[in-house]
Amino acid sequence: MIKKTRSLAVAVLLAGAVFGLSACGSTPATPPPAASSNPAAPAAASSNPAAQTSSAPVASAPSTPANDTQANDSSAAALQAIITAAEPSIASLKKSDASTYADIKLTAEGDNTLAYTFQFKKQLPQAAGKTALDTQKSTFQTTANTVLPAMASAGVTNPVVKFVFLNADGSTIESLSFK
Numbered sequence: 001m002i003k004k005t006r007s008l009a010v011a012v013l014l015a016g017a018v019f020g021l022s023a024c025g026s027t028p029a030t031p032p033p034a035a036s037s038n039p040a041a042p043a044a045a046s047s048n049p050a051a052q053t054s055s056a057p058v059a060s061a062p063s064t065p066a067n068d069t070q071a072n073d074s075s076a077a078a079l080q081a082i083i084t085a086a087e088p089s090i091a092s093l094k095k096s097d098a099s100t101y102a103d104i105k106l107t108a109e110g111d112n113t114l115a116y117t118f119q120f121k122k123q124l125p126q127a128a129g130k131t132a133l134d135t136q137k138s139t140f141q142t143t144a145n146t147v148l149p150a151m152a153s154a155g156v157t158n159p160v161v162k163f164v165f166l167n168a169d170g171s172t173i174e175s176l177s178f179k
Contacts, residue, residue, distance in 0.1 A: 076111035078155030083108055102168060112158050113177070114151060119166040120173075129173040133165055137176065144178035 083106055094104050098121075105117040120129075144161040151159035162177045 072111045072157070074155060075157040076108065079108045079111060079114060079151070082114065082151065082154060082156075109160075109162065112156055113160040113162050114147070114156075115162040115164060117164045117166065119170070120168055123168040124173065126167070126171070126173060129165070129167065133174040140176055141178060148178065 086106055090104060090106055094101070097104065100121060101118050102121040103117070103119040105115075107115045107117065109115045140163050147161050148159050151161070158179070160177055160179050162175065164175045165173045167173050
């Protein structure tokens with residue numbers, strides 16, 4: 001669990017760096033490579049028969065409020081572990097992008113949403129800022145496609161990745177969520 005959380009934290013931070021560098025730039029950024037940063041990538045097949053899984057259907061326990069609460073608590077704990085593991089690197093990212101962003105945050109929203117929040121240092125015209133970010137939607141989607149399976153592998157149930165860009169005055173320029 002700790003190794004997966006650290007690997008996911010690296011993927012999360014690389015994604016943050018991608019957006020930090022691509023949000024206002026004219027050169028499209030490249031998302032982090034899935035193979036090196038995605039702990040959810042399939043492992044090589046094991047020759048150990050005990051390690052192989054069966055394709056037979058598995059019965060699951062009926063959903064009850066107690067089961068749902070445990071699942072939510074477990075998912076929230078996994079999400080918080082990802083954020084905690086990323087904290088030292090977030091500080092470094094803030095320093096490296098200090099000329100562009102007043103603040104960069106990685107937070108949990110509920111028990112399944114990893115939210116990147118970037119607040120620009122300088123006020124941008126709302127329409128121009130939105131247009132610039134809209135051109136990066138495919139980059140956001142590609143990064144989400146890498147981070148979401150890794151979040152699930154770390155124990156986050158029904159993971160969501162959210163990207164929020166705020167103007168200097170705190171107003172929202174763009175908010176995108178991916179499931």
